[in-house]
Amino acid sequence: MINVNRESRGIPVQASGISAPIENPIKGDKTKFAAASDRPLPTADRRAPNGFINESRFPVQLTTLAQNGTTLSMEQVAFDLKRFGSQVLSKLTRGFAEYFDDTTAAFIKANVNRAGLTAAQKTAIGGDIAVTIPTQDGTAANMTQRALGIRTALVDARMALNIAGVPVSERYLVCGPEVEAILLKDPEFVAVDYSGDTNALRRATVGTIYTFSIVPHNSFGLEMYVFHKSAMLLASACPAIPMGAVTGSVQDINGIATRMLIDYDYGKKADTVGLDTMYGLATVKEDPDYSVRGTAIGEAFVRGLKISITEKAPTG
Template structure:
C-alpha cells in the first residue's frame, strides 16, 4: 500500500548489481517567470532547466524461496501462479513496504498528538500549513497512519473523511484508503511505529525496485511485476532432493528526499509515548 504512494522507478529488467545507485528524478525546476521590458531594448533572459534528483542505493536483496517436493507438486498444486508464485510475490512486496516504512519511521517527530487523539484534526491542519509554507505541491499528498492514529480518525464523532476516487490505483491501495482529509489521502499501514503517522508528498520517498537478469542456467525464469514492484521469478528442478524450487526476488532501495539537506516534503506526527 505504501509503495503505491511513493515516487516509483521500477523496471522489469536490470543488469546491475546489489549496491548500485540509481538517481530518481523527482522535479524539474525552471524558476520564477521573468518580466519583459521592451523599452529597455534588451533581449530576454533564457534560463537553464534544473532537475532535482535523489540517489537511491539498491542495498537490499529481497527474496522468497520455496521447495516443492514431487509428491506435493503432483498431489496438491493445481495452479502454480495462484498457490505458489503470487504468495511469494506478496511476501517480497511486504519486504519492500517495510523498507519504505523504515524511511518514514526514521524521521524526527515534528508534531505531537494527544494520546486520546482529540487534536488529530488540528495537528493535521498544522502539518498542511507547514507543507504549504515549504512550497510542497498540494496534489499527491498522503497521510500514512498507524492503527492507533487510524482509530483516532475513525472514532472522532465529527468524522470529516471525504470519499476519494482511487480508480487506476493498485487493488491493495484501493482497498486500504479510508478517505481524504484536508487534501491528504489517508492510508492505514501496519509498518509505521505504533501511535505515529506521516504527512507527505509523493516525491518525499523515492522507491526503486529492480529485477535482476534471469540466469542462463535456470530452467524457467521471467521478469514480472506485482503491485508495481519489479520482480524476478526463477523455477528449476533439484534432482538430488527430487523437488522443484521457486524463488521470487528483487533488488530494492528507498530514500528520503531532502531539499538543501533538509526534509521539507514530509512531516512525522507521533503521540507522546511514541519512540
C-alpha cells in the first residue's frame, strides 16, 4: 500500500475596502493632492486571516506482480548474442509496454465514469453521456451526421469537465478505431501530430478536438472516455534484489519502477534474464470538502467520464 498526497485547495482570499485609508485629508479642494505624509494611518486591522494548507491522502494498493523473462543458452550467448540491449532487453521492455497498455485500457473501461455520483451531484456537474448516431451508409450526409453526433457529445463532455473545475490543459479522449474513423471522415476535423508506437496510451495522438488529445487504441470499440491527465495514478515499486542473483538492477522504464535480474542455471548451462515490478492503479478522487455550485461532491471521481455510443438505422 502506498499513500499518495492529495494537493490542498487554494487558500481563500479576503477582500475589504481601502477607501478609508487612502482618503484625501484636504477637504473641499479637488485640485490639490495630499502628500503621503498627510495621510492618516488606518485605524482598523487590515491583516488577512491565516488560512490552512489542508493536504489529504488516499491509498494506492500494490495489487499485482508483473513479470517476464527469457533464457539464453550457452550456445546463444557464445555465438548469437552481439548486443544485449537491442536483442534481449528491448524485447523484455517492449513486452512490459504492451502489457501496461492493455492493463491501463482495461482500467479505463472499468473506472473512468461518473456512475458513483448521486442524482443531485449529476445535476450539478453532469454525469456520463449517451449519444445515438445513424448507422453508416457511406454517403457524405451520413458521415457528417455521424461526426456531428460525436462532436456534440464531446462538447457536452467538455462542459461537464469545466463545471467540475477540471483543468483544460492535458485532457485526453481515448477511443476505438471506429470512433477515430468517424472523426477522420469529418470535414471539420483537421488531423495533426499523428504518432503510433507500442506505448499507444502514453503518446499516440491522432489530433485534437475541443482541447481533447485523441488517443485511439484497439482495446476500445464504439465508445469514448474523456479525462484529465491527473484522473488516474499508477504506483509501482520494485522488490529488493535477492542476494543470490548473479546481478541485478532497478531502473525507471517509461515511468515504471522495474527490477532486472540475471541468474545462471547450472543444470541447463543457461542464463536467465527477467524483469518484474509490483504495481497498482487508482483513480484520483477529490478531497472531502470539494463542492460545486453549492452541491457537496466530496471524495468522488469527477476528472473524467464515459461517452456511450449507439448506432441506429434511420427511420422513414
